[in-house]
Amino acid sequence: MSAPSPRAVSRQLVPTTRTLVQYAGASGDFYEIHYDTEIAEANGLTDLPVHGLLKLAWLVDLAEELVGEGPLLANVECRYSSIDYRHRTLTGHAQLESSDSHRILVRMWAEDDQGTVTTTATAAFHDPAPRD
Amino acid sequence: MSVDREALESVVELVGWESPSRTDVIEQRHVDAFSSAIGRRATSGRIPPTFYASFLTDPPPLPGIEDIECRWLNGGDTFEFEQTVRVGDSLTSCTRLADVTIKDRPQGPIALVTMTTDFFLDIGTVAVRHSGVRVML
Numbered sequence: 001m002s003a004p005s006p007r008a009v010s011r012q013l014v015p016t017t018r019t020l021v022q023y024a025g026a027s028g029d030f031y032e033i034h035y036d037t038e039i040a041e042a043n044g045l046t047d048l049p050v051h052g053l054l055k056l057a058w059l060v061d062l063a064e065e066l067v068g069e070g071p072l073l074a075n076v077e078c079r080y081s082s083i084d085y086r087h088r089t090l091t092g093h094a095q096l097e098s099s100d101s102h103r104i105l106v107r108m109w110a111e112d113d114q115g116t117v118t119t120t121a122t123a124a125f126h127d128p129a130p131r132d
Numbered sequence: 133m134s135v136d137r138e139a140l141e142s143v144v145e146l147v148g149w150e151s152p153s154r155t156d157v158i159e160q161r162h163v164d165a166f167s168s169a170i171g172r173r174a175t176s177g178r179i180p181p182t183f184y185a186s187f188l189t190d191p192p193p194l195p196g197i198e199d200i201e202c203r204w205l206n207g208g209d210t211f212e213f214e215q216t217v218r219v220g221d222s223l224t225s226c227t228r229l230a231d232v233t234i235k236d237r238p239q240g241p242i243a244l245v246t247m248t249t250d251f252f253l254d255i256g257t258v259a260v261r262h263s264g265v266r267v268m269l
Contacts, residue, residue: 013171022168023169023170025169026168031190031191044203052208052209053182053209056182057170057172058171061170061171065173072213073181073211075210075211077209077210078210080205080206080208083205
């Protein structure tokens with residue numbers, strides 16, 4: 001008998017300048033506030049901000065780790081309520097909200113090193129059979 | 133510094149604007165680079181769900197937008213997945229300005245700009261839909 005699946009997973013991340021530049025290159029998002037401190041400061045930011053979509057990518061990866069390899073992601077919704085900056089520890093969480101034979105709902109969120117929730121998201125997974 | 137309200141109202145007039153369509157082939161090395169950049173641990177071999185953001189343009193490439201002095205923030209993202217996309221597939225995408233909502237705050241006005249992008253497979257069916265809310269302030 002296999003071990004029961006965990007109902008929640010968490011992971012800490014410390015985004016560096018390299019993290020932001022690497023994501024800019026891979027995603028093609030070269031909005032300068034993410035890698036040029038002068039432009040970031042001119043835009044009222046205190047440092048280089050983490051791309052919102054990078055935070056979402058981390059959270060979706062956590063959700064996929066939680067549900068395992070079988071289910072397919074049907075949709076994900078994310079809201080960014082605060083800016084996160086490089087060199088600041090981010091903690092991502094994914095928690096199983098509900099699960100039946102057709103659908104798995106996962107709630108995700110990220111909090112900064114002050115414990116402030118900066119990003120919230122939900123993901124719905126379904127059985128792969130109807131589509132694959 | 134706050135953005136000029138009249139400038140935001142000019143963006144409202146663009147609602148319904150559509151970008152030219154673009155077609156991209158999903159390449160393994162691009163998927164690998166993206167997976168590495170996000171520190172992906174999931175090992176299913178599937179394309180990372182937010183990979184399609186690679187074919188978006190941020191800030192949105194609206195006509196005349198570069199003439200507006202403003203800051204941009206990301207307010208939120210939604211992805212819907214209708215069909216499985218695999219390496220080697222061609223994806224044709226088109227972005228539409230779906231909505232602009234202006235809000236007045238004590239610090240000045242802001243606009244919530246909603247862009248929707250549909251990604252089509254060769255056979256003409258929508259594979260992925262992205263909706264993003266970008267904040268002009």
